[in-house]
Amino acid sequence: MQLTNDEIDLLRTSFRQVATTPGTAASLFYDRLFANIPAARAMFPSDMDAQGSKLISTLGVVVSQLHALDRMQPMLAALAKRHVGYGVVPDHYALLFEPLDWMLRQSLGDRCTPEVAAAWTKAFTGLTAAMIAAAYPPDRHAGVSIN
Ligand code: HEM
Numbered sequence: 001m002q003l004t005n006d007e008i009d010l011l012r013t014s015f016r017q018v019a020t021t022p023g024t025a026a027s028l029f030y031d032r033l034f035a036n037i038p039a040a041r042a043m044f045p046s047d048m049d050a051q052g053s054k055l056i057s058t059l060g061v062v063v064s065q066l067h068a069l070d071r072m073q074p075m076l077a078a079l080a081k082r083h084v085g086y087g088v089v090p091d092h093y094a095l096l097f098e099p100l101d102w103m104l105r106q107s108l109g110d111r112c113t114p115e116v117a118a119a120w121t122k123a124f125t126g127l128t129a130a131m132i133a134a135a136y137p138p139d140r141h142a143g144v145s146i147n
Contacts (some may be wrong), residue, residue: 025056
């Protein structure tokens, strides 16, 4: 995924706005995820405050490295592999896009322009694809049967 300089600027500026109230941003995100997919709630710890700050600080690291995404590969691979242990499967990643968009719209209001929303979708597409590729390598033997 190659982000343009304009997209990087939009992501940085909007993240800075969102991160002024990280607890609110995290609640908006997770409340929406659990409203959309009630069954997802059981995967997470009962206290979501710590979880929320980990999510927002990880997004902060990602946003600070948008010019050099390759450098983040080892960190993202480790994060994605830990998620296998949390019971996360590749299809779960797509469920995060709507709550992300919702959180941005609620947090940014009028500043959530179509360009800002599109930059986030693009960055998140790259981020989730990198995590999925690192944690669920394609089965080299798929389609090959001995019997
Ligand atoms: C953009 C992709 C994602 C990011 C950046 C992210 C970030 C994080 C972070 C920072 C943690 C804290 C623990 C750790 O660092 O290992 C965490 C935990 C967790 N995440 Fe994610 N996550 C992502 C995708 C997902 C998806 C798709 C699901 C499934 C619905 C998920 C479910 C969980 C669960 C269940 C936990 C741990 C709860 C526990 O403490 O037992 N995450 N995530």
